[in-house]
Amino acid sequence: MKQSNREVAEATGDVGRTMADTTYRRLRNDIVTGRLGAGSKLKLEGLAGIYEVGMSPLREALTRLVGDLLVVSEGQRGFWVAPLSLDELDDISRVRALIETEALNLAIRNGNSSWEAAVRQAFEALTEIESRLPQTTEPLDPEMVEDWERANRAFHAALVSASGSPMLTRLREQLYQQSERYRRVSLNASRRWRNVHDEHAAIFDATMQRNALKAARMTELHMSRTAEEVRRAMQQLAADVASLTERENAGDA
Amino acid sequence: MKQSNREVAEATGDVGRTMADTTYRRLRNDIVTGRLGAGSKLKLEGLAGIYEVGMSPLREALTRLVGDLLVVSEGQRGFWVAPLSLDELDDISRVRALIETEALNLAIRNGNSSWEAAVRQAFEALTEIESRLPQTTEPLDPEMVEDWERANRAFHAALVSASGSPMLTRLREQLYQQSERYRRVSLNASRRWRNVHDEHAAIFDATMQRNALKAARMTELHMSRTAEEVRRAMQQLAADVASLTERENAGDA
DNA sequence: CTGTCAAATAATATCGAAAATATTTGGTGA
DNA sequence: TCACCAAATATTTTCGATATTATTTGACAG
Numbered sequence: 001m002k003q004s005n006r007e008v009a010e011a012t013g014d015v016g017r018t019m020a021d022t023t024y025r026r027l028r029n030d031i032v033t034g035r036l037g038a039g040s041k042l043k044l045e046g047l048a049g050i051y052e053v054g055m056s057p058l059r060e061a062l063t064r065l066v067g068d069l070l071v072v073s074e075g076q077r078g079f080w081v082a083p084l085s086l087d088e089l090d091d092i093s094r095v096r097a098l099i100e101t102e103a104l105n106l107a108i109r110n111g112n113s114s115w116e117a118a119v120r121q122a123f124e125a126l127t128e129i130e131s132r133l134p135q136t137t138e139p140l141d142p143e144m145v146e147d148w149e150r151a152n153r154a155f156h157a158a159l160v161s162a163s164g165s166p167m168l169t170r171l172r173e174q175l176y177q178q179s180e181r182y183r184r185v186s187l188n189a190s191r192r193w194r195n196v197h198d199e200h201a202a203i204f205d206a207t208m209q210r211n212a213l214k215a216a217r218m219t220e221l222h223m224s225r226t227a228e229e230v231r232r233a234m235q236q237l238a239a240d241v242a243s244l245t246e247r248e249n250a251g252d253a
Numbered sequence: 254m255k256q257s258n259r260e261v262a263e264a265t266g267d268v269g270r271t272m273a274d275t276t277y278r279r280l281r282n283d284i285v286t287g288r289l290g291a292g293s294k295l296k297l298e299g300l301a302g303i304y305e306v307g308m309s310p311l312r313e314a315l316t317r318l319v320g321d322l323l324v325v326s327e328g329q330r331g332f333w334v335a336p337l338s339l340d341e342l343d344d345i346s347r348v349r350a351l352i353e354t355e356a357l358n359l360a361i362r363n364g365n366s367s368w369e370a371a372v373r374q375a376f377e378a379l380t381e382i383e384s385r386l387p388q389t390t391e392p393l394d395p396e397m398v399e400d401w402e403r404a405n406r407a408f409h410a411a412l413v414s415a416s417g418s419p420m421l422t423r424l425r426e427q428l429y430q431q432s433e434r435y436r437r438v439s440l441n442a443s444r445r446w447r448n449v450h451d452e453h454a455a456i457f458d459a460t461m462q463r464n465a466l467k468a469a470r471m472t473e474l475h476m477s478r479t480a481e482e483v484r485r486a487m488q489q490l491a492a493d494v495a496s497l498t499e500r501e502n503a504g505d506a
Numbered sequence: 507c508t509g510t511c512a513a514a515t516a517a518t519a520t521c522g523a524a525a526a527t528a529t530t531t532g533g534t535g536a
Numbered sequence: 537t538c539a540c541c542a543a544a545t546a547t548t549t550t551c552g553a554t555a556t557t558a559t560t561t562g563a564c565a566g
Contacts, residue, residue, distance in 0.1 A: 016328020018519065020316075044548065054521045055549085056309050063273075063313050067320030075269020076527055078548060088419070095420040102351055166341070167348040171424060271549065297518065307551045312519085329557055331518060 020057035024064050027051070031070045031081055032181045034188055042071065042079040069178060086234060089182050093227035096175040100223070101216040103160035103168045108212045111162035116208065122158035123204045126151040130197040140191060149180065155200065159207060183226065186233030194229050196222070273310035277317050280304070284323045284334055285434045287441055295324065295332040322431060339487060342435050346480035349428040353476070354469040356413035356421045361465045364415035369461065375411035376457045379404040383450040393444060402433065408453065412460060436479065439486030447482050449475070 027047075030036045048058050062079050065071035073079045107115065129151045133144065153176065160172060199222040206215035280300075283289045301311050315332050318324035326332045360368065382404045386397065406429065413425060452475040459468035 016330065018328045020519080021328055043546095045546095054519095056312065056520055059309065059313055059549085060316050060519095063316045064320065067317065075271045075274055076548060077269065078528095091418050091420045095418060095424070098351070098355055165344050165348060167344045167428075171348070175420075273549080296516095298516095307549095308519085309550055313549095329518060331558095 018057065019053050020060035020064075023051050023053050023057055024061035027061055027065060028068070028070060028177075031065070032177060032184065034181075034184055036081050038081055038185075039083040040081050042081060044078070068174060070181070084182060084185060084234070086231060089227060089230060089234070092175060092178045092182070093223055096172075096179055097220050097223045099168060099171050099175055100156070100160065101219050103163040103165065103172055104207065104215055104219060105212045106163040106165060106168070107160045108207060108210050108215060110164050115158075115162040118161065119155075119158045119204070119207060122151070122155040123200070126155045126200060127197065130200070133193055140187065140193065145187060149184075153180070159203070179223075179226070182230045182234075185237070186230040189233045189237045190229075194226075196226070199225065271310065272306050273313040273317075276304050276306050276310055277314035280314055280318060281321070281323060281430075284318070285430060285437065287434075287437050289334050291334055291438075292336040293334050295334060297331070321427060323434070337435060337438060337487070339484060342480060342483060342487070345428060345431045345435070346476055349425075349432055350473050350476045352421060352425050352428060353409070353413065354472050356416040356418065356425055357460065357468055357472060358465045359416040359418060359421070360413045361460060361463050361468060363417050368411075368415040371414065372408075372411045372457070372460060375404070375408040376453070379408045379453060380450065383453070386446055393440065393446065398440060402437075406433070412456070432476075432479070435483045435487075438490070439483040442486045442490045443482075447479075449479070452478065 027036070036042070042062065044055065044058060047053075048055060051058065053061075062071055062073070066073050066079075070082055071079050072082050111119075126148075129144075129148050133148065134140070156176065157173075160169070163169060199218065202218040203215060203222060206218050280289070289295070295315065297308060297311060300306075301308060304311065315324055315326070319326050319332075323335055324332050325335050364372075379401075382397075382401050386401065387393070409429065410426075413422070416422060452471065455471040456468060456475060459471050
């Protein structure tokens, strides 16, 4: 029995992969990780060269990213990496807490044993990685950061995976990605690691006990603390830039 | 003092209008109003002809609509108007209630007197239109439907305009649009008008009294009732289609 | 008849150049 | 020196043709 191209593609998981789609993912990654800096101009010709792609798929990818709030555009003036701001950090954090607690609440109500197993598995994987993280102020291994990001994302996704609401799931993912982008700023800037394992454990425990109220409170706490950490890092960064600019101006004068 | 082209464009409000943008709005309107039926295939060449536009801006418009959940796409297979379903109706209604009550709560806490004035003005405009609506089962004047849709949208937007949260505002708009699309199905199908003015008045009164809890309850009630109405219309529609199909099959046999 | 395959057809996705628009540069007059 | 303007340049947007992929058709074997 010979397989059609489509069947092969489905089996290997790259069905319908287009240039636009691939470029979208690459750009998204480069923005979330900070390789493309907040606020920087995205010149089309330049990007087309770098990502080896034509205008049409490139613009399609950028248009999708505008929808994700990772890119901003102005007609006839082009595209920029979306700027970061303290106000937006607060806004995102609060709305994300709203969505995430609602989704977790539903998941706790609806989740069956296979959901429980998936949550436990994701938590254990995360625990394993967090236990290996340096307790001291060492330079963070970029690969370890990626591993942790993946595990953290998987844990939070698993928690709410039984919400039964595709719309909440979608909104949660969008907001998670926004948060991740802000979080990575603080990681890159402060080079310090906040111990979050206790917070994850508290959320996990409350969830396994099916204590929705406590799980929501722990989730809110986790998010507000993370936001606070990011806020500090961003303020520090802004202060650094300011003093650097001042010194430069002094040098010029 | 001569104005630059850009300044003129800013004054007239059509700054940066591109083909992609115009086509996006036209397509969006045609989908929300139902002129492009749920689930129908969107063939690129056909659309390019109808909207008199090339491939690039057309695809860009469709890509934006995918982000709005008004269109679905599959790589290498193209675009379809997003289907409608009862499950999705429930999902959207519930999440919209969550977002909208949160935003209204914030607006009631933060709103100043100019917000109050804007809400009152929007409510009065809506009241005026709703008072003119036929009480009997008459054929609905399409122009009046448009007027009502505009006023209804403006009223609900005014209510939450002081939430102070750009993210909530954005999510609310997306969800409002989804709801509108479902609502129009029931309008087109049932040809009957549910009297919603009392519900709007209840929301308005509670809001003006700064009674956040009551305003939220009235909002939830308004939305669940609307969803129920749409649900009935969709079920009726499905039943009609089924009996029609049956008759056709009987004719063939 | 039924499933399979390849050729023919239809549709989508992509490229690269042309058109439209924005921005910068450099010159002129007040 | 400054504001203004137009030419030169840079950039975005759009078009239309080509390449790629999916779908349909129809012939053939089992």
